[in-house]
Amino acid sequence: MAAHPLTVGFDLDMTLIDSRPGIKAAYLELSARTGTPIDADLAVTRLGPPLEDEIRCWFPEERVAEISEVYRELYPAYAIGPTLAMPGAREAVAAVHAAGGRAVVVTAKYEANAALHLEHLGIEADALVGSLWAEAKAEALKEYGAQVYVGDHTGDVRGARAADALSVAVAAGPCDAGELRAAGADVVLDDLTAFPAWLRRYVADEAAEAASA
Numbered sequence: 001m002a003a004h005p006l007t008v009g010f011d012l013d014m015t016l017i018d019s020r021p022g023i024k025a026a027y028l029e030l031s032a033r034t035g036t037p038i039d040a041d042l043a044v045t046r047l048g049p050p051l052e053d054e055i056r057c058w059f060p061e062e063r064v065a066e067i068s069e070v071y072r073e074l075y076p077a078y079a080i081g082p083t084l085a086m087p088g089a090r091e092a093v094a095a096v097h098a099a100g101g102r103a104v105v106v107t108a109k110y111e112a113n114a115a116l117h118l119e120h121l122g123i124e125a126d127a128l129v130g131s132l133w134a135e136a137k138a139e140a141l142k143e144y145g146a147q148v149y150v151g152d153h154t155g156d157v158r159g160a161r162a163a164d165a166l167s168v169a170v171a172a173g174p175c176d177a178g179e180l181r182a183a184g185a186d187v188v189l190d191d192l193t194a195f196p197a198w199l200r201r202y203v204a205d206e207a208a209e210a211a212s213a
Contacts, residue, residue: 006101006203009141009165010125011151012109013047014173015192016089017117020044022079029078030071034059046174048153050108050133075113085121086172088192092150093123095196099203102126106140106149106159108133138162148202150195154183168198 013019027040038058046054051068059067096103104127107114111130118125129140137159141149149160152173160167161184169185170192171177177188189195 005145006096006099007104007144007146007148008096008101008199009104009106009137009144009146009149009160010093011048011149011153011156012105012107012114012117014086014152015150015156015170016086016093016105016123017121018084018086019047019079019117021082021084023047023083025082026071026075026078029074030067033070033074034067048108048133048155048174050131051110072110072113075110076116079113080116080120083117083121085123086192088195089121090123092192092195092199093125095199097124099199102144104129104140104144104146106132106137106146108155132159134158135162141165150192154179157183157185160186166202168195170195 010016024040024044027038027043031038036058043054051071052064055064055067093103103125105125106129109130111128114130115128118128127144132140134155135158141163146163146165148168149156149163149165150168150170152170152175154175157167157169157180167185168187169180170189171180172191180188187198189198
């Protein structure tokens with residue numbers, strides 16, 4: 001095993017949770033309240049980057065901070081209930097715990113809203129850090145000593161690499177397997193249902209390497 005206890009980081013949107021139905025509902029409500037047309041179906045195809053990046057597509061720069069705050073206030077009422085766990089999400093976190101490790105969620109999502117998702121869906125993470133995107137995710141991954149980071153976006157791959165963590169990518173979000181490999185993912189899985197078996201092999205390989213050192 002590694003010198004430090006096993007710690008696996010997970011992204012949230014389209015890695016652990018399918019937030020598309022909830023986010024669509026939140027954008028439709030935001031559009032109704034502001035009178036600004038928003039293509040919510042388009043918006044949910046490009047989840048991953050910070051909220052402000054999407055808001056800029058629909059509102060002028062001088063309103064981005066204001067509208068982002070309105071969206072975050074609407075979010076609990078409109079986005080939590082419709083959101084689903086991704087296939088294998090609970091089992092992936094349970095596999096980390098079964099291996100004696102910690103599961104840390106590191107996401108670009110506003111942390112308070114991310115916590116509501118985890119609670120609502122019964123995903124038992126050991127820690128949660130929000131409002132970090134791409135390379136900035138390395139801050140939390142290094143803080144918790146994560147050896148592995150699991151995500152669905154090329155930004156997650158960049159975050160893992162910046163933290164010197166193994167990048168495990170799931171081709172379940174906006175980036176396909178080819179994009180994830182091109183970005184430098186060490187492992188690409190179709191989805192999280194394949195993660196427990198992969199983790200068992202990873203832990204066994206780490207133990208064998210440590211024993212032979």
